[in-house]
Amino acid sequence: MDLRGTPCPLNFIRTQLALEKLASGEQLEVLLDAGEPDALVSAALQGDGAAAALVQEMQRQQQSDGSVRLLIIRA
Template sequence: MQTIDLRGVSCPTNFVKAKLALEEIEVGETAQILLDDGEPVKNVPRSLKAEGHKLIGLKQTDEGHYVLELEKAEE
């Protein structure tokens, strides 16, 4: 599974970087997106859902950041 590390990247750059990274993977594949707490974890999952991707889950790590798992949708 591909990991897209968006820690330390603020809105809306993180969302645009996620879009660019998702262009590189196949439809139906899953990816892990690492997001900071606060605005990023509040905004990015919602925006990716609105783009049509299938959100699978969200887990907080011991270090404090979040891991969003999603399945890439059709373009």
């Protein structure tokens, strides 16, 4: 899911909604702008809230164009 250019917190909301539609063990790939969008979504998915409960594992990769790729495995 390409969310580059999507403002906060809409990028987080779209990520959470997409995760909710996945079955346990399925993967979601999200592309985000670096900086605040990456920090907000990553922190929310690793925190103590409802969104964090959806995440089994998350990998973060900096892309050559400056964006960030999150690979999220649904809990």
